[in-house]
Amino acid sequence: MSNLKGNVILFVTLTVSSVLIYFIQYTIFQDASSTFFYFLQDIAFLPFQALIVSLVINRFLNVTEKKRKIKKNNVAISTFFVETGVEIMMILSKFDKNHRKECEMLKLTELLGNKGKTARKIVEGFEYRFHVEPENLGELVAIMEKNKGFLLTLLENPNLHEHEAFTDMLWAVFHIADELKTRGDLNKISDEDASHLAVDLLRAYKAMVIEWIGYINYLNDDYPFLYKIAIRKNPFYTEPE
Numbered sequence: 001m002s003n004l005k006g007n008v009i010l011f012v013t014l015t016v017s018s019v020l021i022y023f024i025q026y027t028i029f030q031d032a033s034s035t036f037f038y039f040l041q042d043i044a045f046l047p048f049q050a051l052i053v054s055l056v057i058n059r060f061l062n063v064t065e066k067k068r069k070i071k072k073n074n075v076a077i078s079t080f081f082v083e084t085g086v087e088i089m090m091i092l093s094k095f096d097k098n099h100r101k102e103c104e105m106l107k108l109t110e111l112l113g114n115k116g117k118t119a120r121k122i123v124e125g126f127e128y129r130f131h132v133e134p135e136n137l138g139e140l141v142a143i144m145e146k147n148k149g150f151l152l153t154l155l156e157n158p159n160l161h162e163h164e165a166f167t168d169m170l171w172a173v174f175h176i177a178d179e180l181k182t183r184g185d186l187n188k189i190s191d192e193d194a195s196h197l198a199v200d201l202l203r204a205y206k207a208m209v210i211e212w213i214g215y216i217n218y219l220n221d222d223y224p225f226l227y228k229i230a231i232r233k234n235p236f237y238t239e240p241e
Helices: 002-029 032-093 099-105 108-125 138-155 164-182 191-222 224-232
Strands: none
Touching (some): 138 164
8 A cells, every 4th residue: 555655656746747847848938839849759759768667677676586586595505404414415425335436536626616517427427336224224214303394394495496406306305204204114124125215315315416516616606604614514525444
C-alpha cells in the first residue's frame, strides 16, 4: 500500500512539474505552436528512451541479482565444508585403497591452476578402489547421524536450487545416510550390500571433491585469509610413510 501511495505521489509530482515547465515556456515566449511542436517531439522520443532505460536497468538489476545469488550460494557452500564437508570427505577417503596416489596427484598447483579445471579432470579420470568393510563403517555412521538434519536444511535452501551440481552432491551424501540406516546391523551386511555401498560412497566422494575444488578457488580469489585456513585442512594431505 505504501509503495502504491509513493508511486502516485511521484506520478503527480512529475506531471505537475512538466505542466509548469511548459506553462513557463509559453508565458515567456508566447509561442503556442513551438511549445506544442517540442512537446510532440519529446513524446516521439519517449518510447525509444523507455526502451534504452529499460534495457540498461534490467541488465543492471539482473547482474546485481546474479551476484547476490552467487554470494548466498557461496556462503552456504562454505558453511557446508566448514561444518562437516571436509570431515566427511576425509572419512570417505579411508574407503579408497588408492587414496595416497590421489593425494600425490592433487597438489596445490592443480587445485588452483586453471580455476581448478586440471584438478577436476584428475578427479573425474582417477582410478578409485573403494572397498567397504563392515567394521570400518562406525565412524561414517556417526557423522551421518550427527549431520543429517544439517544436510536437510541445506537441501531446503531455495538459493541452492539453481546450483544443480552442489544440490546433486548433497543428495548423494544424504543418500549415504539413508543407505546406512536401512541396512540394519552393518556388521552383518552381505558382500553384495557392501559392494553397493562402495558405489554410493564413491559417487558422493567424487561429487564432494569437485565441489570442494571450486570452493577452494572461491576462497583463494575472494577471501585469501580463509583460504589459508582451509588449505591447512586439505583432505589430500597425508603424512609421509
